[in-house]
């Protein structure tokens with residue numbers, strides 16, 4: 101019956117896992133913001149912060165500050181919960197700032213204390229302190245242990261369940277673990293202690309009002325958030341290496357954020373705590389650090405002896421001491437590389453903290469539910485449940501009043517203003533023991549009872565005075581029984597009354613005992629039954645738990661792998677994004693460069709156009725002049741040709757008088773004159789130069805070919821006579837390629853010649869014996885026939901000792917089949933030899949059609 105009642109009451113009490121849903125719209129407290137000014141370093145330094153009152157400071161911008169340049173000498177006042185002047189001691193700061201938080205912790209309330217300020221403003225000095233002048237953190241640990249010293253549970257009674265909650269172990273299980281640890285400790289002893297952080301016992305005060313019916317245990321974790329990754333500074337590794345694995349932040353069943361897999365050490369004394377803290381300090385980098393103290397408490401049983409073995413009765417409170425890394429202007433510090441990256445990440449996370457607080461404040465003022473970007477930075481992600489849950493949040497703004505820090509300190513003050521407007525739900529605390537109907541003072545009673553029992557067992561017990569107020573008694577001490585006279589009946593009556601009272605008291609006690617015995621018996625029976633049920637339920641639950649744990653482990657492994665993959669993808673994505681944006685920048689730069697080049701070129705073009713426009717106009721003028729000059733010369737030539745024609749006519753007329761072949765000669769002369777092309781060099785051709793070869797066949801051919809009938813007798817140019825190509829003067833015969841034998845009867849015969857196929861030596865030409873040059877070339881014409889050309893010229897010595905060739909004639913030899921195209925062949929048979937000389941081209945020689953020409957190729961000769 102009792103157990104059912106207590107179960108019901110248990111469901112009513114608030115468990116330590118405070119979910120968001122559990123939070124009532126109850127009282128809220130603003131974040132309490134304090135300010136601590138550090139002393140000036142040099143006497144010559146000028147302070148730009150003045151304390152106006154115990155809660156207000158005045159900031160005056162120095163002329164070197166950016167804000168002075170932007171806003172002039174505008175002063176600003178900032179109000180805090182309290183301002184600590186430079187001469188404030190560490191003890192003063194602790195008493196006002198941290199002591200209430202430690203008190204709250206002991207009473208089961210959550211607390212967060214963080215230091216915020218510019219680099220070198222005294223954050224670490226305030227939080228950690230210095231040897232023999234310790235700060236908030238060591239003082240907190242000292243006071244906690246001083247307070248709960250006698251009320252601590254044995255080590256390993258409370259054990260972290262790795263999901264941000266705790267299990268309760270039996271005394272036997274805890275003892276086993278202690279023994280194992282002792283063994284491990286002997287073989288692996290480390291000493292990280294830093295004795296300077298410890299305080300003398302007399303300096304530490306004790307917190308009063310502690311619930312003595314609870315047993316306590318203290319656990320610490322120490323993490324750093326470096327470059328927006330979480331690292332466990334207490335990670336168990338053989339060396340103090342800095343390559344610690346990255347930890348992941350998770351949300352537990354009650355929506356509290358925690359660092360998954362972090363090392364949570366149970367500490368039993370302040371010295372243990374300093375050992376752990378000092379180990380972490382050695383690993384710490386330029387980063388945010390959080391030392392989290394978790395205090396676990398659970399009520400002792402009715403007998404006031406052991407912790408009640410029920411997880412639901414556990415109360416867990418935490419105090420997080422956060423030393424935020426300094427905000428700084430990176431361009432002022434001139435950091436580079438790693439330091440610049442660190443500073444950038446620090447500033448980014450502080451910025452996110454500010455954004456979160458602003459969003460939270462907005463939500464609270466306007467009763468909105470806008471998303472607060474906690475997840476954008478690890479530090480805000482970890483703090484989330486402080487702002488969304490309940491507890492006390494305090495912040496100490498550390499400021500260096502020197503002028504150089506003014507601009508950054510101003511930002512810090514503005515941040516503090518925002519923080520002071522954020523409200524956090526007030527923590528609610530319930531005494532679990534009282535809630536389940538346990539008497540208070542059980543532990544003390546048990547202690548006294550034990551002391552009494554021990555004392556009674558000792559032989560000298562009879563001499564001891566025992567405080568047995570809580571032990572059953574039959575009444576007060578016997579009255580004095582000394583009979584002074586026989587009439588002292590009243591004494592006997594008194595004694596009788598006393599005895600009767602004792603008898604009735606004994607009877608009452610007997611009855612009460614019988615009832616209690618009965619109750620006990622039935623309770624024991626109930627318990628026995630319950631115990632049986634619980635045992636069977638327990639074994640089935642254990643099975644379920646084991647299966648669930650296996651599932652959880654598998655899921656956790658998967659989750660860790662996925663989270664790692666996601667992290668690496670995120671990193672890759674960031675790299676790719678960075679790379680893409682750098683490429684984009686490069687592209688833009690190149691495009692700009694290209695455009696610039698284009699513009700330059702256009703400019704250049706325009707300049708050139710302008711420049712050459714006049715030249716082109718002048719050239720056009722010149723061309724026109726040349727053209728008109730050409731026209732004039734052509735007219736002159738035509739005139740001369742006409743004159744030549746008249747002379748030729750006159751000459752032919754003279755010959756006609758003297759010769760018998762009057763008609764033929766006249767016709768030939770007329771034809772020859774007529775056949776000169778307008779551009780050809782007019783010559784006077786004496787009759788003796790007209791060879792029989794050129795005239796006789798023509799007289800025959802005139803009947804057959806239309807050309808000959810048109811032209812009459814062909815004129816032979818004496819320069820083109822074969823005899824010229826073989827006149828016996830020294831020839832240089834130059835054939836760059838292998839000459840294909842033509843098998844022609846009209847093969848040129850060059851005597852007294854020197855054959856060369858490469859003209860590399862100047863002596864080949866500059867030779868006084870050689871005065872003629874002939875270049876022989878062969879190539880295919882468009883009909884596929886072989887065409888041989890002989891370029892002839894005179895070798896003329898030059899004044900430098902060399903020689904030059906002046907070409908003056910070309911001979912062309914071509915063969916083709918008589919059956920190829922009879923008609924065209926017939927028509928052109930007289931035109932198969934061509935001769936080129938300078939600008940003149942003569943055609944008109946027609947070879948005789950002999951019977952031997954029945955062969956496939958018709959041989960044509962022009963000379």
Ligand SMILES: Nc1ncnc2c1ncn2[C@@H]1O[C@H](COP(=O)(O)OP(=O)(O)OP(=O)(O)O)[C@@H](O)[C@H]1O
Nearest residue numbers: 137138139218219220221222223224225226425426
């Ligand atoms: N209130 C103070 N009284 C005496 N000395 C102080 C005080 N505050 C700071 N100092 C001294 O100033 C120096 C810098 O302080 P501290 O290291 O605490 O700065 P910080 O803000 O933590 O810097 P960082 O952000 O770089 O860690 C230390 O040498 C410290 O001793």
